[in-house]
Amino acid sequence: MGPAAPRVARLLLDFGEELASSGAAQAGGAFTDLPEADALIKRSPEAFLTGVLFTQGISAERAWAGPYLLSQRLGHFELERIAHEEPLVAAALASPPALHRFVHTLPRWICSAARRVTDEYGGAAACIWEPGSHVLEITRRLNAFDGIGEKKAAMAVEILRRHFGVPMMGAECGSVAYDVHVRRVFLRTGLTDVDTPEAIREAARRVCPEAPGTLDLAAWLVGRDWCRPRDPRCDACRLAPACARLTGRDVEGVGVRRAQSSERSSSPESSLG
Ligand code: SF4
Numbered sequence: 001m002g003p004a005a006p007r008v009a010r011l012l013l014d015f016g017e018e019l020a021s022s023g024a025a026q027a028g029g030a031f032t033d034l035p036e037a038d039a040l041i042k043r044s045p046e047a048f049l050t051g052v053l054f055t056q057g058i059s060a061e062r063a064w065a066g067p068y069l070l071s072q073r074l075g076h077f078e079l080e081r082i083a084h085e086e087p088l089v090a091a092a093l094a095s096p097p098a099l100h101r102f103v104h105t106l107p108r109w110i111c112s113a114a115r116r117v118t119d120e121y122g123g124a125a126a127c128i129w130e131p132g133s134h135v136l137e138i139t140r141r142l143n144a145f146d147g148i149g150e151k152k153a154a155m156a157v158e159i160l161r162r163h164f165g166v167p168m169m170g171a172e173c174g175s176v177a178y179d180v181h182v183r184r185v186f187l188r189t190g191l192t193d194v195d196t197p198e199a200i201r202e203a204a205r206r207v208c209p210e211a212p213g214t215l216d217l218a219a220w221l222v223g224r225d226w227c228r229p230r231d232p233r234c235d236a237c238r239l240a241p242a243c244a245r246l247t248g249r250d251v252e253g254v255g256v257r258r259a260q261s262s263e264r265s266s267s268p269e270s271s272l273g
Pocket of ligand 1 (some may be wrong): 185188224227233235240246247
């Protein structure tokens with residue numbers, strides 16, 4: 001960890017607080033360009049859960065629009081029907097223009113999730129993140145779904161906690177998602193020198209022990225909007241005053257020790273695009 005890491009963390013936390021207070025990262029406005037899609041994600045925990053399944057290998061905006069567009073094509077968003085209509089879900093996802101690049105695996109994940117929510121949570125996805133549950137328990141429950149690994153679970157927990165205001169215990173046990181944008185920012189700012197899930201999460205815990213997951217959205221946005229792989233815009237970046245600017249580092253590039261993770265190899269793009 002570089003000497004400026006605490007300042008980088010402070011800037012990330014300030015940015016995150018600004019986003020939350022301005023509403024820029026609220027579910028009502030930031031996930032997609034489609035107001036109807038945002039509204040569905042916001043009012044329906046089942047649509048949110050399905051959106052989490054969509055967030056792989058495509059842009060964030062496209063992913064979060066997925067549940068709404070799927071509901072339009074199906075003519076409903078009823079979990080009990082979705083649970084048993086995999087061929088219809090598959091056809092709806094794959095019809096041109098396809099709603100996702102993984103049109104073969106996503107229907108299985110969506111229908112499996114619908115069955116699990118129906119069978120284990122009485123059809124109410126909100127029971128997965130019942131208010132007052134511990135972060136680790138919610139993470140464990142999300143991890144049990146086909147198509148949700150540690151990365152998506154960490155992202156989902158942080159969105160629920162910070163942007164939907166779901167009360168949870170154990171914020172200190174939260175984590176940043178091992179995402180390409182987050183990793184790039186952590187490496188280039190000097191928050192960590194090693195590109196592994198453990199190193200990234202440990203770096204977040206070191207600089208923000210009370211709630212490491214709080215760094216997630218701000219780091220992701222910095223990576224997406226300024227700290228781009230080829231042409232980082234350091235002059236305009238929120239982290240510029242403290243960043244080590246190790247721009248030769250990239251998650252697909254050189255200068256860092258790299259992870260050998262199946263999560264990474266199965267997800268060529270960021271979970272959030
Ligand atoms: S864009 Fe530049 S200043 Fe911002 S995080 Fe990346 S390397 Fe640092």
